[in-house]
Amino acid sequence: MEKEKQIEVLNTLITINNDRIEGYETAAKETEEQDLKTLFGKFAATSKKCHQELAAEVAQLDGKVAEGTLISGKFFRVWMDVKAALTGKDRKAILNSCEYGEDEAVDTYTKALNFDAEHLSESQKAMIRAQKLMIKSQHDEVKHMRDSVDA
Numbered sequence: 413m414e415k416e417k418q419i420e421v422l423n424t425l426i427t428i429n430n431d432r433i434e435g436y437e438t439a440a441k442e443t444e445e446q447d448l449k450t451l452f453g454k455f456a457a458t459s460k461k462c463h464q465e466l467a468a469e470v471a472q473l474d475g476k477v478a479e480g481t482l483i484s485g486k487f488f489r490v491w492m493d494v495k496a497a498l499t500g501k502d503r504k505a506i507l508n509s510c511e512y513g514e515d516e517a518v519d520t521y522t523k524a525l526n527f528d529a530e531h532l533s534e535s536q537k538a539m540i541r542a543q544k545l546m547i548k549s550q551h552d553e554v555k556h557m558r559d560s561v562d563a
Contacts, residue, residue, distance in 0.1 A: 419475035433459045504561045
């Protein structure tokens with residue numbers, strides 16, 4: 413197992429969690445709706461926990477933990493859409509944008525497990541699967557909230 417590839421895969425997941433943390437902390441500050449503040453705070457907390465677990469693995473491999481965010485491309489558009497929706501106080505648009513961001517996070521975890529699994533230890537794969545389940549659950553929560561806006 414190549415240590416550098418392990419570190420690269422783990423750092424990709426760290427970065428996606430950094431995106432979630434920054435995005436949801438910003439969104440929580442911007443919204444005035446208490447249920448959304450709570451939701452965004454919970455999502456940021458989940459990513460902080462994931463980040464800590466992933467960073468511990470990278471440190472154990474004597475690697476450098478990724479800093480910063482990807483806030484480029486897809487994720488940049490997601491958070492700009494969230495910010496615009498918050499400004500316009502459009503609840504459905506906010507939740508649509510969040511769901512899209514959650515899709516990207518789940519996809520990143522799926523790719524790590526499907527395409528990079530051979531570079532990961534069994535314990536790392538188990539940790540990543542558990543984290544993916546938490547993030548997928550939050551994706552489903554946002555989707556449910558969005559779908560109930562019209563109901």
